[in-house]
Amino acid sequence: MSKSKPKEVPVSKPEYQVPSLVELGGAVAEVDEGLAAFNEAMGDVELPEAPGMPLIRIDHKAGVFDLSGSPEEVIEGYVIHYFQTRAWWEKRPEGGKGKPPDCSSSDMLRPSFASPQKQAEACYECQLSTWGSGPQGTGQACKVQTWVFLLNPAFGSPPVRALLLPPSSIRDFIGTQFDSGYLGRAREFHPPGKPRAEKYPRVWSRWTLDKGGDLHYIAHAEPVAVCYDKAEGAALGRLRAEFVPLMEALRGRAAAMGEE
Numbered sequence: 001m002s003k004s005k006p007k008e009v010p011v012s013k014p015e016y017q018v019p020s021l022v023e024l025g026g027a028v029a030e031v032d033e034g035l036a037a038f039n040e041a042m043g044d045v046e047l048p049e050a051p052g053m054p055l056i057r058i059d060h061k062a063g064v065f066d067l068s069g070s071p072e073e074v075i076e077g078y079v080i081h082y083f084q085t086r087a088w089w090e091k092r093p094e095g096g097k098g099k100p101p102d103c104s105s106s107d108m109l110r111p112s113f114a115s116p117q118k119q120a121e122a123c124y125e126c127q128l129s130t131w132g133s134g135p136q137g138t139g140q141a142c143k144v145q146t147w148v149f150l151l152n153p154a155f156g157s158p159p160v161r162a163l164l165l166p167p168s169s170i171r172d173f174i175g176t177q178f179d180s181g182y183l184g185r186a187r188e189f190h191p192p193g194k195p196r197a198e199k200y201p202r203v204w205s206r207w208t209l210d211k212g213g214d215l216h217y218i219a220h221a222e223p224v225a226v227c228y229d230k231a232e233g234a235a236l237g238r239l240r241a242e243f244v245p246l247m248e249a250l251r252g253r254a255a256a257m258g259e260e
Contacts, residue, residue, distance in 0.1 A: 018204045018225050019153045021235035053250055056150070056163040060216045063209055067161070075207045077150030078227070079186070079200055080160070080240040081247045082173075084108055088128050088142040090117065103128075106251040108144070139167060146170050149247050150205070151239060160243050162250065168212050169219040182221040189223035197226045201240060202233070 056075060057066045064071040086108050087101035102117040111118045119142075120126035126142065127133060133141040146165040153159050165173060175181025180188075186200040197203045204225040212218040227233050 018227070018232075020232065021151075021153065021239060022231050053158070053246060054155070054161050056161050058164070058166065058169075058209065058217055058219060063211065063217050065163075065207070065209070067155075073208065075150065075152075075163070076224075077152035077155070077161075077205060078203070078236060079148055079182075079205050079221070080151045080236075081149040081201075081244065082147060083247075083251060084144055084146050084170075085251065086123060086129070086142050086144055088119065103142070143167060144170065146173060147250070148173065149243070151236070151243075158243075159239070160247075162247075163207070163219070165219055166216070168216055172218060172220055182223070186223045189226060191226065194226065194228065197223070202227045202236065 054068045056068075058064075059066045059071065062071060064073055065075050066072075067075070086105040088103045089099065090102045101115075103115040103119045104112050105123050106112060108123055110122055111120065119128055123129050123142075128141040131140060132138065135141075144167055146169070148163040148165060149160055150163055151160050155161050171179070171181065173182045175184050182205070183200050186203040186205070187196065187198055189197045189203055203223045204227070205221045206224045207219055207221045209217040210220050227236050
């Protein structure tokens, strides 16, 4: 019996240049100011995005990423954090935004106490979270959205942005039992002759959009480089730690926004 061919591990091109993080020394004050502004605005669900944390959305009509009004075909950065939220509308808003969900969850475990029409005590008990409960008997009526936080000095101040992934893009990012997804690919990634990355936040990612149907696009990420430099690694770890409070504070806000 012939042996199966071992799975090839993707490797980066040695010449790929990643922007330096060492120069981003003033991030602490910016995060503190951004977090204070965010906390003051927590109750205003009409804000399009949280102060101090610009959003990256997918413009499905144009087939591009929308970086606060700037269309981009490709985006890059370190994936330093991510989380998922749930949102359900009794009547879905036109255009996908502008109306807070009737029931939402910031941790996918229990509905938010502020949900005007809480559908169950726990998300796993809710019929709206089961497959087939969505429109035309497909998907889930209560939508899962993944918030991916990218660190890139090219973003300006702050150097972190939140990429909103709709349900159609979740599998390619998180993976399934048959496919490791981006997170698995990033952990196994390495340049020739170098050790595996092991931790996905050390990997520089490149994001593009693939057409998933007539009406939507799927975000696809590939690992392209690993942070091995000692000074850059220290800067990456420091920046990630500094932004964790802001990223986690966005959970409640993210669930309340519940964009399509």
